Amino acid sequence: MKVKMILPALTEAISPHWRPIKYSLFPPLGLATIAAFFQLDDEIVIQDEHIEAIDLEDEPDLVVIQVYITSAYRAYELADYYRQRGIYVALGGLHVTALPEEASLHADTIFIGPGEDTWPQFLKHWQVGKPEKVYVSRERSLIDLPKIRRDLIKRHLYLVPNSIVVSRGCPHHCDFCYKESFFKGGKSFYTETVDRALEEIAELPGRHLFFLDDHLFGDTRFASGLFDGMKGMGRVWQAAGTVHAVLQPNLLEKAVESGLRSLFIGFETLNSTNLRQQHKYHNLNRDYTEAIRRLHDLGVMINGSFVFGMDEDDETVFDRTVEWAINNGIETATFHILTPYPGTDLYQRMATENRLTSDNWDLYDTRHVVFQPNKMTAEVLEAGYLCAYRDFYRWNAIFQSVSTKNTWEQKLRHLIYAGAWKKFEFLWDLIIRAEQVNKVLPMLESVLDGFGKKSAIAIIA
Structure with a gap:
């Protein structure tokens, strides 16, 4: 079976001027968790629209879309596109649970609540050709779950893989x-x-x-x-x-x-x-x-x-x-x-x-x-x-906040962390577009750890 899993971009994540780094922080673990319930020989692709364009020319058997409130319209657009092509679409996530009647207009199956208990049920029904319209989570447990499919995550495109x-x-x-x-x-x-x-x-x-x-x-x-x-x-x-x-x-x-x-x-x-x-x-x-x-x-x-x-x-x-x-x-x-x-x-x-x-x-x-x-x-x-x-995040406010720290190492750590997070969005944009976000991770580790054994000058350089 060919499975396409999609995390549509949040509306606020799309900017014509720059790509905010916070939307390139974390991979879609929810989808990778669900992917673990499929057979190992199933062909599964996870696409996160925050870090890559969605391939719309594929021919999957099943499309799974995770829906948040500010990605809802984009999620419905993608769902409708695939359904018009005769492809089965399943929707889940926070917004689907909050407004199931709305979401059901754009899906063949919807999932309400967490999916650890309902996805195995759905796949059993899918195999015999009788999937249900709605699956509602009731049995909540993280015991004996299959390992998350981290092999499907494009680690190099995230700052925090x-x-x-x-x-x-x-x-x-x-x-x-x-x-x-x-x-x-x-x-x-x-x-x-x-x-x-x-x-x-x-x-x-x-x-x-x-x-x-x-x-x-x-x-x-x-x-x-x-x-x-x-x-x-x-x-x-x-x-x-x-x-x-x-x-x-x-x-x-x-x-x-x-x-x-x-x-x-x-x-x-x-x-x-x-x-x-x-x-x-x-x-x-x-x-x-x-x-x-x-x-x-x-x-x-x-x-x-x-x-x-x-x-x-x-x-x-x-x-x-x-x-x-x-x-x-x-x-x-x-x-x-x-x-x-x-x-x-x-x-x-x-x-x-x-x-x-x-x-x-x-x-x-x-x-x-x-x-x-x-x-x-x-x-x-x-x-x-x-x-x-x-x-x-004014520079004078950052320096005022930095001044509350007791040591020069603490002051420098605060300055680099706060400044890098909010004052260099244009630089983050260049790094994201060059697909080099993960290369910044060693610096993040050093700053978090108070620079470890490295000198602050070496880190800045």
Whole structure:
């Protein structure tokens, strides 16, 4: 059987001016995971439109497309193209789960929720010529899954080819989280065994790892066992965690000993009422400043996430948040406009209150306002969001944040990491177009590791 798997490009990933590096970071692990359920003699091709043009002249027997909200229209366009040619099309992913009736108009089969239990069912039905229209995930487990088909990934086109996922979902339930609806109907957080995760890590080449788990620290026993097992592997890794996890005694120290050098943290808002309204209770009454101090004292850089437009936010929230992040020495930050994704509690609440202003999924990219804010206009919210990015990544702001570090090595590390990430987009564009992204990985490893035994001058040169 010939199988074509496609990850369509997100609308915001396509720019006529440059190619943002963040869309060339990670390979499509979801598709590579599904590919493992097929027979070894099946001909499988994975195409990621973020890093290559989609070949539309092929003749597969089955087309599988992963759909996010801002790739939905492109995904439907591709699905309709193949179906018009008589080729069977299956759609899955977050947006399909959120809006199955919409997605079913463009597919022969749709998958709702995670696919580890439903794809084996589909393939059995396919073999006898009786695939069903809808498959709904209910049995959630990562035990005894076949190994992910990393051989199908074009490693050289990604900055971080060693991305890895060892759990699914998150133990917390925030109103605005898109993943919440994806895991309805079954377990919303579960992990691999520690031994299985360590085996996969051991098989990955090089030093660098990026855990794409929504909350790697979500199961303390699993995380502790994983970090113990990773000691001595010589890895340098990045992941996502929470303020609560950082403040737990001993767990962060174990992570650092095993190679943690950068952590994505969802601070989201500095307002406790906002946290309560969005049910982000695990951030309530947590000392953000103490969490930052712990991370920096242990040599871990921070990518802080902040969301603008919650009901207690007014036009002063942008300057206050940026100033706070700079003064606390946060190395990089991602800012978002609150976005009520379909299927979330936030979306339902906004719909009930008649506050939704658009159903154009291309605008649901956390860069546009698609609802009526409570304490400011939509125009002020969008303008403030853009100003926050501009102000946080000004050179003088970067140098001010760098000045909070105690040693010259820490200062230089911060400067290179923040500057390279946001101030040289034209250079990243050239590297991406030349298909040389993976050549930058050794520098990333050195910066994350505080340059190791190499001198800072050698790294810059």
